[in-house]
Amino acid sequence: MANYNGYVNLLASQGSIDLGSSQPFPIPGQSNDEPGVKERRKWTTKEDVILIGAWLNTSKDPIVSNEQKAGAFWRRIVEYYNASPLLVGTIPRELGQCKQRWARINDVVGSPGTLNDINVLDRSPVFDDIYEGRAPRVTYMVNGHQYDLAYYLTDGIYPKWSTFIQSITLPQGPKAELFAKVQEATRKDVERAFGVLQARFAIVKNPALSLDKGKIGNIMRACIILHNMIVENERGGYTLYDTSEFEEGESSRSSHVEHINNMPTHFGNMLGLRNHVRDRRTHQALKNDLIENIWNKFGDNEDV
Structure with a gap:
């Protein structure tokens, strides 16, 4: 439960993410990536934290984000994610993979005992x-x-x-x-x-x-x-x-x-x-x- 609350606090902060320090947050389905991709590999804790940071730092720009469609919004997130210096030497993630992983992270944030829209x-x-x-x-x-x-x-x-x-x-x-x-x-x-x-x-x-x-x-x-x-x-x-x-x-x-x-x-x-x-x-x-x-x-x- 402490691990889940770590994700809740991270998403609730709406601030810049310190990608240099992270705690392990086990996410169900680590080995099940999006079907149909050529190479299947697990998401690491570091990649999860970078993806959350990319979403938060893209979404907290309300003026720019308000003038684009969902597809453009997610393309910015993927570009932000793949540009991270912590991922140098790794294979870039595709848009579909990032969206599916984000959905799984949301499922964890919505687990019983966390404070979010569905619980209230x-x-x-x-x-x-x-x-x-x-x-x-x-x-x-x-x-x-x-x-x-x-x-x-x-x-x-x-x-x-x-x-x-x-x-x-x-x-x-x-x-x-x-x-x-x-x-x-x-x-x-x-x-x-x-x-x-x-x-x-x-x-x-x-x-x-x-x-x-x-x-x-x-x-x-x-x-x-x-x-x-x-x-x-x-x-x-x-x-x-x-x-x-x-x-x-x-x-x-x-x-x-x-x-x-x-x-x-x-x-x-x-x-x-x-x-x-x-x-x-x-x-x-x-x-x-x-x-x-x-x-x-x-x-x-x-x-x-």
Whole structure:
């Protein structure tokens, strides 16, 4: 457990990594590299630490990273990793190998007993508005099927709930590959947007354990409003585009939001809503529809 906590502390630090000193962190599956590569070799502890450092030092540049897609982001990580002076004389790692190893490191960081998103999910109030009927009623169509819960784009550590849509770690076929590319790029844009807020407002970057949840929510709303005001004020200096070229034409997806106070009448209704949020069948159906919808819209576009 101490070894796992070492990884958690390393990832949580968000600072420059001292690659000269490391402790051994055993990772499950040391001998199973990505299938299909010509040469299979184990990842050493030193390589793991260098990969984590490459990810952290690339990701902590919010302005540059916010302006690139997931593929470009990972190419920078691989270049950073292979350029390490500690790896002189070794065979460079490929992008697919680094991404797969990073997924395995995330699995270890998510082990029981560590403090991360998945461990605090059950205590999180993120779905309270849905359970208690305060959330706006949402209906939308994807690939000809109707859904009534909004969803978050997440990484693979989150459970397969109807409100979470993960990428595909090892996509098979062009449809799955395109979906993974679009999902990761969109999720990365959201993460980088939060990085821009952290770079602009120190109160967002600094620890907030001493603040209650209500005050943290008000702080975030205020920072987002101030950020939008700054963007609006500086917009005259930006390059203006004809937005009509970005407008969607006919699509199999449509959405509608109603602000209706629909408080559950008793505890049984709240349990029903909770089960609906965690429905694995709805999750899989929505994911399949999203894969088809993205392929229908962007399958012929090589720039996506």
